[in-house]
Amino acid sequence: MTNTPSLCIPQKILILIEELTKTYDDRSTSVEALQGINLIVMENEFIAIIGSSGSGKTTLLNLIGGLDKPTSGKIWYDGEDISSLTEEERVLFRRKVGIIFQDINLHSVLTVEQNIELPMIYAENLKKLSRVRRVNELIEKVGLSKRKKHIPTQLSSGEKQRVGIARALANEPKLILADQPTGNLDSETGEKIIKLMRDLQREFSITIMVVTHNLDVAKKADKIFAIEDGKIIPVIFDSNGKKQPKKS
Ligand SMILES: Nc1ncnc2c1ncn2[C@@H]1O[C@H](COP(=O)(O)OP(=O)(O)OP(=O)(O)O)[C@@H](O)[C@H]1O
Ligand SMILES: [Mg+2]
Numbered sequence: 001m002t003n004t005p006s007l008c009i010p011q012k013i014l015i016l017i018e019e020l021t022k023t024y025d026d027r028s029t030s031v032e033a034l035q036g037i038n039l040i041v042m043e044n045e046f047i048a049i050i051g052s053s054g055s056g057k058t059t060l061l062n063l064i065g066g067l068d069k070p071t072s073g074k075i076w077y078d079g080e081d082i083s084s085l086t087e088e089e090r091v092l093f094r095r096k097v098g099i100i101f102q103d104i105n106l107h108s109v110l111t112v113e114q115n116i117e118l119p120m121i122y123a124e125n126l127k128k129l130s131r132v133r134r135v136n137e138l139i140e141k142v143g144l145s146k147r148k149k150h151i152p153t154q155l156s157s158g159e160k161q162r163v164g165i166a167r168a169l170a171n172e173p174k175l176i177l178a179d180q181p182t183g184n185l186d187s188e189t190g191e192k193i194i195k196l197m198r199d200l201q202r203e204f205s206i207t208i209m210v211v212t213h214n215l216d217v218a219k220k221a222d223k224i225f226a227i228e229d230g231k232i233i234p235v236i237f238d239s240n241g242k243k244q245p246k247k248s
Contacts, residue, residue: 013076014174014207015041015064020073020083021230022059033059035230037073043174046201047209048221050235055227057211061177064209066093078174095123098168098206100178104160106152112163113139113148119170138166141200158189165197169204176201178210182217194220 020037023030033056041047051057062068064075066082069090075083082093106115113135120131139145142162152160161181168176178197182190194210194217201208210221218224224235 011042011044013040014043014045014078015039016074016076017064018074020060020063020075021071022056022063022068023071032230034063034070037230037232039225039232041207041209043207044201044205045207045223046198046221047207048218048224049209049211049227049232050213050215050218050224051227053213056230057227058179060227060232061179061209061211064175065097065099065177066090095119095171096173096175098171098173098176100161100164100168100176100181102180102183104164106160106163106167108152111149111151112144112155115152115163116166116170119167123171125171134170138169141169141203142166142196156189157185158193161185161193162196165193165200169200169206172204174206176206176208178208180211180213182212182214187216190214190217
């Protein structure tokens with residue numbers, strides 16, 4: 001693998017978000033979770049999103065990943081307006097995006113290799129032999145060659161999250177959305193997981209958006225954004241490592 005400095009790669013916009021809002025309405029309450037988000041994410045960027053609990057981080061990832069529909073505003077992904085997709089079209093769109101969850105959500109009766117193969121079976125675009133090849137490549141990349149036949153209960157938390165990462169990469173997505181991927185891990189394991197994500201992001205030239213409550217994790221990103229009061233703002237750190245939010 002050659003490590004080309006990212007500055008040499010001409011960058012292209014992968015995600016363009018305009019005046020995005022999401023209001024959750026039910027009979028008794030209404031929550032304005034996102035109130036006009038504007039954001040540009042370039043290809044090959046590693047973005048961190050921070051913000052207090054309930055600020056709308058998961059809501060934003062769900063909208064970008066096609067898991068939910070915005071109330072208003074636009075999301076352009078790789079030139080495609082995904083905010084106005086039908087339910088059926090969103091199901092197909094979701095296959096283009098890899099998702100990593102805090103609680104990992106592995107299938108408890110499936111082995112490491114079967115868990116990683118599953119998204120490829122759903123996508124129906126690879127024959128068995130190619131799937132096996134891809135599974136083996138990914139297992140090696142995440143350092144689980146000796147755990148292929150293990151089921152999730154036979155894995156440590158860090159190993160489970162490595163499976164989660166490999167599974168997210170299965171269908172060669174351009175984008176990975178990770179919602180607190182280190183939230184259930186101790187700090188040392190969490191650091192290794194973030195390093196792995198960073199390395200794979202560079203090697204496969206993918207874009208990663210990671211939601212985290214951990215500023216040390218966020219500081220590994222190319223850019224940090226904070227969601228506050230339903231709006232998103234870029235965050236920078238001063239020379240003392242102190243957070244300096246800036247209005248965009
Ligand atoms: N399905 C839903 N129905 C109604 N309200 C919801 C729903 N999902 C989220 N909310 C509300 O929207 C707001 C944003 O929720 P969200 O899950 O995006 O927060 P978050 O920033 O991810 O928080 P955390 O850090 O705790 O995961 C919260 O006030 C939450 O209660
Ligand atoms: Mg959340």
